[in-house]
Amino acid sequence: MAKEELMNYEQALAQFEVVIGLEVHVELNTNTKMFCGCKNEFGNEPNTNVCPICIGLPGSLPAVNKRAIESSIRIGLALGCEIAPTGRFSRKQYFYPDLAKNFQTSQYDEPIAFEGALEVEVPSGNKFNVLIERAHMEEDAGKLTHVGGSTGRIQGAEYSLVDYNRAGVPLVEIVTKPVFGAGAEAPELAAAYVRSIRDIVRALDVSDARMERGNVRCDANVSLRLHGAEKLGTRTETKNVNSLRSIERAVRYEIQRQAAILAKGGSILQETRHWHEDRGITSSGRPKSDADDYRYFPEPDLVPVQPSREWIEELRATLPENPAERRKRLAADWGFSELEFRDVVNAGLLDQIEETVAAGAKPQAARKWWGGELSRIANDESKDVAELAITPAQVAELAGLIDAGKINDRLAREVLGFVLAGEGSPAEIVAARGLEVVSDDGALIAAIDAALAGQQDVLDAIREGRMQAAGAVIGAVMKAMKGSADAARVRELLIAKANA
């Protein structure tokens, strides 16, 4: 598996036009599998979520999971697809031990959704309209573990284990039409496209959409042709790309690898390639020709899926806002800087912040709490921030107490700890524990006088606008009051005294 010769990226783009095509498999989060009642769950003991149907025992028959059809239709609608009034399943036939029946039940010539489009924005701000050819339903295969041998692959393994828990888990495969014109941004576009799909299926709540668990998997097709050429070049299909970053890297690698071969007069082998995250390269998988004969034929054990127009329209009404449009709207509403907004998106805090703002908090305050203290705590506890025992309404209440001058930041962090410990709402905790800041001017003035201890030069400096002198006094007051003073009020009183 030698590292192959690569052409410099800019040079490759100068010589060739890049055409990409993306196949994204989305694992649906239905309770049960596609064709049987077994649990659709990740991480259970091997071969515990199995039955005669999903291990393909003689005599067993499939029955379609209606929820999987519903999810597939919603995905299709979210991608602007037409929904087929009738669609048959087919059998895709090949022998492999992870495929219990030695055929995969899939949709072949009658996908449930077809002819859609998705606008995808790349980091430069450029937008591309990616055309969707189809989205079809199929079942996942089992999981093979090859034991012995050095590669973890079937070649050279001593024996292989097969876990059918994943066999029959519902998948939707979303296939783009060839994407032209992305040029140097093709790798970014590939990653941004997959991110968009991930965001959409997450917003639809049809998939757990965790790429590291394989809930969303991408096969990236790449081909090159000379600028101006009509005929598409021979493509490779890179599999096993499990993160957004790898998709970008894998596409870039294939562009450079193919360019080097073509520039030398070589030809590209039509094949599947494997992405190796550790080495940042792709390697040859098995040759794949258009002549691969899967002997597709209509699945005789299932009647065609025939969603009624009424049902489709009902499902259309359940579609959430398109994630890209939602981001656009929130960015405008909240007024964050570009950097702040990107951080919030990357940290997956849009939902929390939106709900906190809806509960009455200022956007910046919501961002500060969720992106700061709460993210830190979640990180320490290896949890998702959404799993913390605090609601957006409670965060908004906390921010409200600060705005009203009832508590300060330091007290607020303390209150937060008590909320997470389940002591109640922020207001209840402040009341119960007597954490309210001291805003009685008399007590504060006495503390200021004590802190000044007659230093007239400090008051003079403040009067002349040299405010750094005030800091030491405010600090001393806060210390004396054990934090329960409103720093802003202390500052106001101090300035008033200096100007008296």
Add this chain to the structure above:
Amino acid sequence: MTDLTRKSASELVDLLASKQVSSVEVTQAHIDRTNAVGGAVHSYLHVSPESALATAAEIDRKRAAGEALHPLAGLPIAVKDNLTTTDAPTTSGSKILEGWIPQYDATVVAKLRAAGMPILGKTNLDEFAMGSSTEFSAFGPSRNPWDLDRIPGGSGGGSSSVVASFQAPIAIGSDTGGSIRFPAAVTGTVGTKPTYGAVSRYGLIALASSLDQIGPVSRNVLDAALLQDVIAGYDKHDSTSLPESLGSMVEAAKKLDVKGMRIGVIKELTGAGFQPGVQARFNESLALLQAAGAEIVEVSCPSFEYAIAAYYLILPAEASSNLAKFDSVRFGLRVTPEGNPTIERVMAATREAGFGPEVKRRIILGTYALSSGAYDNYYGAAQKVRTLIQRDFDAAFAKADVLVSPTAPTTAFKLGEKLEDPLAMYLNDIATIPANLAGIPGMSIPNGLAEEDGLPVGIQLLAPAREDARLYQVGAALEKMHEEVWGKRMIDFAPELEVK
């Protein structure tokens, strides 16, 4: 008391209900009969005397205690060995499944158990129901009780011979192209292939999914009706099962009236190619029906000419796919070849050793028919023929309420006679195949004995989809006319078997 095994199922049901006999007595009588003649006829691949008697004793106890019971409770039955049973091996007549005990009961088996019917054993069949004689059973052929040198029909020769030799009052069969009806014709018994979808196929080891249908095997029409009423009905495990009830077959069988019914004679299924004695008895039955007030009309089904050709493309195509799961990985035979046992070599060696010649012939044929170069000319063309045959039936049923033909061109042939000539074997099914291609119900009832060889002849009745009741109405009426003409039941002409 006279020999209980000579009683019909409906007679036994009455005796059981009125407590004149116990289920243990009835069950034991049939077990004794099998001990006496079973070796000569070889109807069973597996007998379950202990579990049958246990079920019988349980029913007797419940009856004595006055518990509410199913009308057929305590009536013993035999089941074709291509239905899964958790308490007995299920082989489908193949070495590849020898000794396999399924983890689940077929829906039909579960219904028999729920009705409290003791299961006497599993009956022989051609391997995976591929054949017309049981000679392709991996465990040796069954024999025709009328002449032990002759075939009992196939694939369900185990079920036809078990009933014809009084080892069971009724049995379950399956019919893909005539596997219930042809054996019924050559053994002087009754066999019904219900409308496709009337009986759940869940747990029936599939031959050709779009053609297979489970049905009753019996010695008279009323008994078949009793059994169809037990096993029919929607099953959520079989997507192709019909959601609506087809009504009571028993009621239809009790009408005994054909006045005003239009009986259509299919022009293409009479005359040339049919044994003279078969044709003669057929003509006599037409006269009987006419005398009873039915109107005889002639109908034409020109596409039947292509039925066998289409059937022997569709069936092998589906079978090649259905049999792909027999790969040694999860169940059944495993053969490990010498040398490096890769998964491909283990699968190949297992299938080489486990499948018999007819199965291999059809897998190869079907695999070819579905391959990308051949699909349109073979599988695709066959599906078009299927549509034409359905149209022929639609036109015929516009003129007639029930269609009739001889069930088979000849009486039972001798063992070995057609074994080396697959095409001659396939031609047996010329009259029965169209019903499977169209999904309509068909029934074969005894139609006297052929003049030239004294062997039983069958007459086939066909009705539109979902109109199974018409078969029972006309079948029972004609059966009664035959009894009046011949003076006794047809089965009573069968020679006595030598009792061991």
